[in-house]
Amino acid sequence: MSRIAINGVSMSSLRRSQDVRRLGAWVLGALILAVMTGPSGTTTSPTAGFTGSLLHPRVLGYLAFGLVMWALSTARVRSRDRVHSATRGVQQLREKLLGDNRVRHGTYLVLLVLAILVPTQLNSFWQEVLVDQIGVFVLLAVGLNVVVGYAGLLDLGYIAFYAIGAYSAAYWTGALPVHPVFHLNPFYVIPLAILAAVVAGVILGVPTLRLRGDYLAIVTLGFGEIISIVATNLSSVTGGAQGIIGIPHFSVHLSSFHYQWGLSNLPYYYLLLGFVVIVLVAFRSLENSRVGRALAAIREDEVAAEASGVGVLKYKVMAFAIGASTSGFAGLLFASKISFVAPGDFTVQLSILILVLVTFGGMGSLPGAVLGAAVLQWAPEYLRNHPILGFQQQDLYIYLGALLVVMMIFRPSGIWPSRRRRRELALAEEGVGTADAMSGSSDPAAGPG
Amino acid sequence: MSLLALQAVEVSYGSIRALKAVSLEVQEGEIVTLLGANGAGKTTTLRTISGLLVPRPGKVIFDGADIQGVAPHEIVGLGIGHVPEGRRIFPRMTVVENLEMGAYRRRGNLGPDLDRVFGLFPVLLERRKQLGGTLSGGEQQMLAIGRALMGQPRVLLLDEPSMGLAPLIVAQIFGIIKEIRQSGTTVLLVEQNAAQALSVADRGYVLETGEIVMSDRAEVLLHDDRVRAAYLGEGAA
Ligand SMILES: Nc1ncnc2c1ncn2[C@@H]1O[C@H](COP(=O)(O)OP(=O)(O)OP(=O)(O)O)[C@@H](O)[C@H]1O
Ligand SMILES: [Mg+2]
Numbered sequence: 001m002s003r004i005a006i007n008g009v010s011m012s013s014l015r016r017s018q019d020v021r022r023l024g025a026w027v028l029g030a031l032i033l034a035v036m037t038g039p040s041g042t043t044t045s046p047t048a049g050f051t052g053s054l055l056h057p058r059v060l061g062y063l064a065f066g067l068v069m070w071a072l073s074t075a076r077v078r079s080r081d082r083v084h085s086a087t088r089g090v091q092q093l094r095e096k097l098l099g100d101n102r103v104r105h106g107t108y109l110v111l112l113v114l115a116i117l118v119p120t121q122l123n124s125f126w127q128e129v130l131v132d133q134i135g136v137f138v139l140l141a142v143g144l145n146v147v148v149g150y151a152g153l154l155d156l157g158y159i160a161f162y163a164i165g166a167y168s169a170a171y172w173t174g175a176l177p178v179h180p181v182f183h184l185n186p187f188y189v190i191p192l193a194i195l196a197a198v199v200a201g202v203i204l205g206v207p208t209l210r211l212r213g214d215y216l217a218i219v220t221l222g223f224g225e226i227i228s229i230v231a232t233n234l235s236s237v238t239g240g241a242q243g244i245i246g247i248p249h250f251s252v253h254l255s256s257f258h259y260q261w262g263l264s265n266l267p268y269y270y271l272l273l274g275f276v277v278i279v280l281v282a283f284r285s286l287e288n289s290r291v292g293r294a295l296a297a298i299r300e301d302e303v304a305a306e307a308s309g310v311g312v313l314k315y316k317v318m319a320f321a322i323g324a325s326t327s328g329f330a331g332l333l334f335a336s337k338i339s340f341v342a343p344g345d346f347t348v349q350l351s352i353l354i355l356v357l358v359t360f361g362g363m364g365s366l367p368g369a370v371l372g373a374a375v376l377q378w379a380p381e382y383l384r385n386h387p388i389l390g391f392q393q394q395d396l397y398i399y400l401g402a403l404l405v406v407m408m409i410f411r412p413s414g415i416w417p418s419r420r421r422r423r424e425l426a427l428a429e430e431g432v433g434t435a436d437a438m439s440g441s442s443d444p445a446a447g448p449g
Numbered sequence: 450m451s452l453l454a455l456q457a458v459e460v461s462y463g464s465i466r467a468l469k470a471v472s473l474e475v476q477e478g479e480i481v482t483l484l485g486a487n488g489a490g491k492t493t494t495l496r497t498i499s500g501l502l503v504p505r506p507g508k509v510i511f512d513g514a515d516i517q518g519v520a521p522h523e524i525v526g527l528g529i530g531h532v533p534e535g536r537r538i539f540p541r542m543t544v545v546e547n548l549e550m551g552a553y554r555r556r557g558n559l560g561p562d563l564d565r566v567f568g569l570f571p572v573l574l575e576r577r578k579q580l581g582g583t584l585s586g587g588e589q590q591m592l593a594i595g596r597a598l599m600g601q602p603r604v605l606l607l608d609e610p611s612m613g614l615a616p617l618i619v620a621q622i623f624g625i626i627k628e629i630r631q632s633g634t635t636v637l638l639v640e641q642n643a644a645q646a647l648s649v650a651d652r653g654y655v656l657e658t659g660e661i662v663m664s665d666r667a668e669v670l671l672h673d674d675r676v677r678a679a680y681l682g683e684g685a686a
Contacts, residue, residue: 309525
């Protein structure tokens, strides 16, 4: 009896000290966020950064946020099992509904109809956001999802392929200082832009993907930099830092039928929607195909996949090239839409942003990638017009970082996790295997020779 | 002619020579065991056969053809199944998905093969929807063997199937290895558990620091003083 009581006491005091530590962490995090997003100091008033944030009423908002997060996380730790069974119920319901093909296809149909009808009711600002911020990034996220989510490859130079697509558009339509033999309508550039991105992807992928996962991240990071530096400095070919204008819009000329896309957003929206739907259908069937199973096996254990007869290198290169081509395609589309391309659009930050969209949505999950991109690209635009707690656009990445940290605590599998990913996390909680999508379990001895 | 042969195979990891002029043969329908202490080079030998490592110099001959330079996943297609050390099942795939991965290079109906594996390992049938990572060690070993069998190998390479398992399970697995051979699959069995391995094998090789130091029929090795001293835990006579 007495022993149990002693254990009880020590257990609860242990818990209390953990709660206090967690409180400290959240409050500190909130204060750091307040300072980082507050005004910055100047030479005339060097302390403005602190007086304007910590000694300003807005700090209360951040403190309240920290306390709420503390309460939530503590409640979660305390009732981990209860929360588990509750979310499991929701998940089972979801599984049951989505498991029924008719329900699922019906849902997709309703969503498609909404995606067609709703934009007509929006004002032109939101229509533009829908194309430039959301549509293009949905396409990008869905493509990166194949690389990171399906194959588990960390690609930090994803945006470089977007640049390749955009400059392909500029080249083949005759907008660059160097001219092609014949000028093409952007529609006909699609296969050429995709080809260019795939070729670049394969050239980069074949040597790097033989090596362990970490190398790919570094090489792609470098590749992204190289592409943007070349675009900036090779002015005689690329037009240099100020970019290239005059990339023509898409147009259709079929005997007597002529249509030209232009400055208005809706036609581009529908063009993009059409492409996104095609890509989604293609990737969904990829996921369920032999290739999809091979990629899943590679992600779990490269050596075991190879020993099961999966040509690991081939499939990794394939996944990498599929991502590259999607990115290149998005670049072509966007360059033609805004008639403009400049090296400044292809920063590493953008590659990271797309990775964040995918992670937030749920790695390896198509609906997750779409949802993640839509929500995270919509939110800053909304906040720009309705600044809460003094939201400033330049602080975006700080908030995104904070959001990701919070996500990783409460819902590490993303807002709409893939079935596989949910399994991984469930196993990781039981201490089996890693839940880290990036950790290819390849060992150094695995490479031939 | 032997089904599988290594001819004077040398393998190095950087400057470390792990195999020195290793030659061995496996006839069709045999169970051959490769014994050796930790670090002797047993795993290295198997990885060389399945193409994960390349011998320099030396040859690996399978079914009369030199398979040096053939990619590992293609070697699987030729009919060499590898059950790697430490099992390496796919932890987040179900038992059935794991088995299906084993038949990745084949098309067509997997039903008869699944039935064969479930016949050998009834426990896998019971657990067919369970995730691989949640199986017990013994079940994982059975799954790893089953997965390799799904590729319809002509020769099965087993790397220490008894590792970390209770004696009862080990006995069960060795019983199944005999059944596998009876159904026509040749077996190359790497083991430290010499007594068990020699009791099911037809012939055996003993590997010491990268060299074959002995080779003979299993019962001869089982009664050899040096083997008894080194691998059966008996004091030298
Ligand atoms: N990737 C590697 N890099 C460097 N040396 C290695 C590597 N893999 C194995 N070795 C070395 O090669 C030798 C043979 O190793 P191997 O794994 O083949 O032994 P083993 O007989 O399978 O041993 P065990 O019974 O412990 O599994 C050892 O000395 C080991 O340290
Ligand atoms: Mg070994």
